[in-house]
Amino acid sequence: MTEYGRGRGSEPWHPEDPLYGDQGWTAHQTQQGQPPHGGDPQQQAYPQEPQYQQQYPAPYPQQAQQQYTEQQYPQQPQPQYTEQQQYQQYAEQQGYAQQAQQAQQVPQAPQPAYDQQSWDTGQGQYVAAAVQVDPYAAADPYAQPPAGAFPGEAPDLYTTAEAYPPPTPPGLRHLEPDPAEEWQDGGAGTDTREADAEESLLPGGGDDSGGRRTGRSGKGRKERSRAACLIVALALVGVVGGGGYYGYSYLKARFATAEDYAGEGTGEPVDVEIPPNSSLTRMGNILKEKGIVASVEAFTAAAGANPKGKSIQPGVYPLRKKMSAAAAVTFMTDPTKLNVITIPEGKRNVDVYKLIDTRLGKSEGTTEEIAKREAKNLGLPAWAGNNPKIMDPLEGFLFPARYDVSQDSTPESLLKQMVKNATDKYGELGVEGKAKELGLENPLQVITVASLVNAEGKHHEDFRKMSEVVYNRLKKTNDVTNQKLEFDSTYNYIKKSSEINFSLKEARALDNPYNTHFVKGLPPGPIGNPGDEAITAALAPDGGGWMFFVSVDGKTTTFTKTYEEHQKLADEFLERQKQKNGG
Incomplete structure (x- = not known):
C-alpha cells in the first residue's frame, strides 16, 4: 500500500479512518498520473496528461479508479504542493473556482511533522482538481449531500476539534494489543498492570516477541502456575489410579479362574426357591447366598457350557451345600428334580x-x-x-x-x-355376576359347565363350540335329547375312569346325580378343575347353534346341528372302533 506516504508493505489501519479504502475523494475519479492522497515523496510519477482528465466524469468515479490504477501507468516524479495549492488545482479542474477562492479564506489547522518531514493528509488534491468543470455535477442523481464547508467537499477530519488523530508515521507504529488479553488482578491484592506497563516501555517490549506482550509476570502468575500444575498432577493420579483399579478388575474377571467347589455337595438338602423370570446371574446370586455354589461366575459359566443351562425353570430345588457349579446346573436342568x-x-x-x-x-x-x-x-x-x-x-x-x-x-x-x-x-x-346372564342358577354351575367343556373338548379351539352345545341342550325347547347332556365324561367321573368304550345301555341305567345319561340338566358340581380357557369359554359360548359333537379319529372333534348329521358321524365312529378292536 502507498496511501498517505506509507511504504508498500502491509500496515494495519484504524478501522474508523474515513479515508481508509480511498473513500476520502468523495467519489471523484483519480487523476491520471497522480497517486491517491498525495503519494509517497520518494515515488516517481509522470506529469499529468490533460487528455485523460475529462474521460470519466464525476458520476462514475469507481469505474475510473478501477481502470486507471497506478499498476497500469507507472508513476513519475511529481512536484510537491502544499495542501492549499493542491486543493486549488483540484477545484480548478472540477469547475469549483469560486469554492476554491472561498476555501483559501478558511484557516487551516497546522499539520504535525514527524522526523523533520512534512506529513501530507491528502487534502491538497482537492485544490488541484477544483478548477476542472464537472458538467454532471448539477445533474448527478447519485451525488452525496455536502458534508463539509463547501458543496461537494468531504470534511477534513484531520483538522477539526473532533478530528481523528493523524496517521502515525511508520517508524513509530506499534501493533495494537490483542483485545482478548485483558488486564487481570495478580491475586492476593497484587496488581500486575504496573509491572506489565513498565515492561512494555522497554525496548522490544521486555521479551523476545518483537514488541508484543505475550505473557504475564509476577508472583500471582507463578502461584497460578503452581496451582494449575498441582491440579493436573492430582487429575493424572486419579486417572492412573482409577484406570489401574478397573483394569485389574477387568483382567481378573476376564482371565482369572472363578472360585468353585468340587463334587455333589455335602450335608442335608437345602430348599432353594428360584423366582419366575430369573436370569442366570440372579440364580447364581441366590445359590451363592445359600452356600450352594462358591461364586456367581462359576455358576453362569457352567450354565453357559450346559446345552440345557438356559432352560432352568423357576421353582424350589432341594440342593446341597458346597456343590460344584456344574453339578448344580445338572441338577436344576432335570425336571424331575424340581420340587x-x-x-x-x-x-x-x-x-x-x-x-x-x-x-x-x-x-x-x-x-x-x-x-x-x-x-x-x-x-x-x-x-x-x-x-x-x-x-x-x-x-x-x-x-x-x-x-x-x-x-x-x-x-x-x-x-x-x-x-x-x-x-x-x-x-x-367375574363368574359370580355372569351366572344369571347365562341362565344358570348360581356361580357354581358356571364352574360345572367349564369342567364339562374341559373334559369333552380335545383342544382349546373346541371349547367355545362345546360350551354352545351344553347351553343348547339345557334349553327347555330341546326335544332331541330332552334336556339331557349325555356326556360320557360324567359317567367316567362316577366310575373314576376315563374309558370311551363302555356300555351305553349300562350308562343310561345308572341312577346317579352326576350321570348325565340318566338325569336332566347339569350334575351337582364340577367334574374336574377347569383352566383359564375352559372358564372363558363357559362365560362366552360360540353361538353357532351346535347340538352334537363326535370325534371320529379320536383327535379331531366335529360339531353338527342336527341329529341326522350326528348319527352319520356316530356310525362312522362305531365302525372304526370295531376295526380297531378286531371285530
Whole structure:
C-alpha cells in the first residue's frame, strides 16, 4: 500500500479512518498520473496528461479508479504542493473556482511533522482538481449531500476539534494489543498492570516477541502456575489410579479362574426357591447366598457350557451345600428334580390328592382325608359346596398351576394355596355376576359347565363350540335329547375312569346325580378343575347353534346341528372302533 506516504508493505489501519479504502475523494475519479492522497515523496510519477482528465466524469468515479490504477501507468516524479495549492488545482479542474477562492479564506489547522518531514493528509488534491468543470455535477442523481464547508467537499477530519488523530508515521507504529488479553488482578491484592506497563516501555517490549506482550509476570502468575500444575498432577493420579483399579478388575474377571467347589455337595438338602423370570446371574446370586455354589461366575459359566443351562425353570430345588457349579446346573436342568407340584387343567381332585401325597412323602389317602375333613376351613367362597349331593366340595377349586414345595409344605397348606388361586381367578373373570346372564342358577354351575367343556373338548379351539352345545341342550325347547347332556365324561367321573368304550345301555341305567345319561340338566358340581380357557369359554359360548359333537379319529372333534348329521358321524365312529378292536 502507498496511501498517505506509507511504504508498500502491509500496515494495519484504524478501522474508523474515513479515508481508509480511498473513500476520502468523495467519489471523484483519480487523476491520471497522480497517486491517491498525495503519494509517497520518494515515488516517481509522470506529469499529468490533460487528455485523460475529462474521460470519466464525476458520476462514475469507481469505474475510473478501477481502470486507471497506478499498476497500469507507472508513476513519475511529481512536484510537491502544499495542501492549499493542491486543493486549488483540484477545484480548478472540477469547475469549483469560486469554492476554491472561498476555501483559501478558511484557516487551516497546522499539520504535525514527524522526523523533520512534512506529513501530507491528502487534502491538497482537492485544490488541484477544483478548477476542472464537472458538467454532471448539477445533474448527478447519485451525488452525496455536502458534508463539509463547501458543496461537494468531504470534511477534513484531520483538522477539526473532533478530528481523528493523524496517521502515525511508520517508524513509530506499534501493533495494537490483542483485545482478548485483558488486564487481570495478580491475586492476593497484587496488581500486575504496573509491572506489565513498565515492561512494555522497554525496548522490544521486555521479551523476545518483537514488541508484543505475550505473557504475564509476577508472583500471582507463578502461584497460578503452581496451582494449575498441582491440579493436573492430582487429575493424572486419579486417572492412573482409577484406570489401574478397573483394569485389574477387568483382567481378573476376564482371565482369572472363578472360585468353585468340587463334587455333589455335602450335608442335608437345602430348599432353594428360584423366582419366575430369573436370569442366570440372579440364580447364581441366590445359590451363592445359600452356600450352594462358591461364586456367581462359576455358576453362569457352567450354565453357559450346559446345552440345557438356559432352560432352568423357576421353582424350589432341594440342593446341597458346597456343590460344584456344574453339578448344580445338572441338577436344576432335570425336571424331575424340581420340587414342585404341577396340576394340569381338567385334572380331577382324586388325582391331585395322589400327587400331593407322593411329593410330600405321605401315605396314600392322607390328603384326600384332610380335604374332606377340612373343606370348610380351606377358603372356599360362600357360593361353593351348598348342594348336599356334591361328591367333593373342593372339586373345581384346586386351580391348575405349578406349586412350589418346600420342607415346610403340608397337604393343608398346598390345598389352601390352590383354593385361593381358584377363588382369585373366578373373581377376576367375574363368574359370580355372569351366572344369571347365562341362565344358570348360581356361580357354581358356571364352574360345572367349564369342567364339562374341559373334559369333552380335545383342544382349546373346541371349547367355545362345546360350551354352545351344553347351553343348547339345557334349553327347555330341546326335544332331541330332552334336556339331557349325555356326556360320557360324567359317567367316567362316577366310575373314576376315563374309558370311551363302555356300555351305553349300562350308562343310561345308572341312577346317579352326576350321570348325565340318566338325569336332566347339569350334575351337582364340577367334574374336574377347569383352566383359564375352559372358564372363558363357559362365560362366552360360540353361538353357532351346535347340538352334537363326535370325534371320529379320536383327535379331531366335529360339531353338527342336527341329529341326522350326528348319527352319520356316530356310525362312522362305531365302525372304526370295531376295526380297531378286531371285530
